[in-house]
Amino acid sequence: TRSTRPQRLLNAVRKHATRGDPQSVISAIDHFCRHSEWAMNIGDEKGSILDSVVSELNPEKVLELGTYCGYSTVRIARLLPPGARLITLEFNADYAAIARQVIAWAGLEDRVQLVEGASEDWIPRMKEHFGIETFDFVFLDHWKDRYLPDTKLMEDCGLLRKGTVLLADNVICPGVPDYLQYVRNSLSYKSCYFKSHLEYTKAEDGLEKSVFLG
Ligand SMILES: O=C(NCCCOCn1ccc2cnccc21)c1cc(-c2ccc(F)cc2)cc(O)c1O
Ligand SMILES: [Mg+2]
Numbered sequence: 001t002r003s004t005r006p007q008r009l010l011n012a013v014r015k016h017a018t019r020g021d022p023q024s025v026i027s028a029i030d031h032f033c034r035h036s037e038w039a040m041n042i043g044d045e046k047g048s049i050l051d052s053v054v055s056e057l058n059p060e061k062v063l064e065l066g067t068y069c070g071y072s073t074v075r076i077a078r079l080l081p082p083g084a085r086l087i088t089l090e091f092n093a094d095y096a097a098i099a100r101q102v103i104a105w106a107g108l109e110d111r112v113q114l115v116e117g118a119s120e121d122w123i124p125r126m127k128e129h130f131g132i133e134t135f136d137f138v139f140l141d142h143w144k145d146r147y148l149p150d151t152k153l154m155e156d157c158g159l160l161r162k163g164t165v166l167l168a169d170n171v172i173c174p175g176v177p178d179y180l181q182y183v184r185n186s187l188s189y190k191s192c193y194f195k196s197h198l199e200y201t202k203a204e205d206g207l208e209k210s211v212f213l214g
């Protein structure tokens with residue numbers, strides 16, 4: 001049977017990246033996506049913005065919605081102190097299987113917990129299942145029509161605290177108009193837009209950083 005794009009991406013990591021070296025994993029995936037096959041990783045340009053937000057925040061408890069092949073998981077986890085925890089949620093079992101191997105190749109499995117399933121099922125269970133009080137940082141990169149309902153769900157479940165930072169990918173392409181309208185107009189958020197480009201292309205895209213004010 002034909003291989004899948006995520007499998008070919010993993011092969012490129014195994015071939016070109018060094019075990020235990022997260023930067024080499026990031027570079028191998030970016031090279032594969034620029035020169036072989038486009039894939040929906042956040043990419044190097046928006047990835048640098050992600051890096052700066054994470055580095056400034058130094059979060060202990062991180063939630064990522066949308067693992068895909070683990071590219072942004074590796075970007076975030078490599079910047080976290082060893083005691084910090086990143087929970088990443090992936091709906092697609094095939095993507096999750098690839099992501100586990102990419103995260104392991106980077107040597108970051110000790111601070112990452114990959115969970116398979118739907119955000120609307122898992123968000124209400126975060127506290128009792130993972131012993132999480134609140135998240136310091138949430139990266140939204142899953143179904144674009146779930147950004148808004150899941151943000152409201154996280155609020156209702158008490159998973160956000162004063163100062164929690166939400167960073168949303170793809171706010172222009174594919175776009176999340178209802179989410180943008182909410183975080184930019186709600187008195188509970190301080191929001192700002194980081195203009196960039198859709199991964200590996202010249203199309204406009206950007207990240208929206210929103211601080212929950214409690
Ligand atoms: O669709 C995208 N991402 C989402 C994947 C499914 O996520 C499903 N999913 C993952 C956890 C999870 C938890 N609960 C429910 C669904 C859950 C996505 C798409 C594009 C894109 C841009 C232009 C194009 F021409 C084509 C595609 C770019 C991106 O950067 C993206 O992130
Ligand atoms: Mg994305």
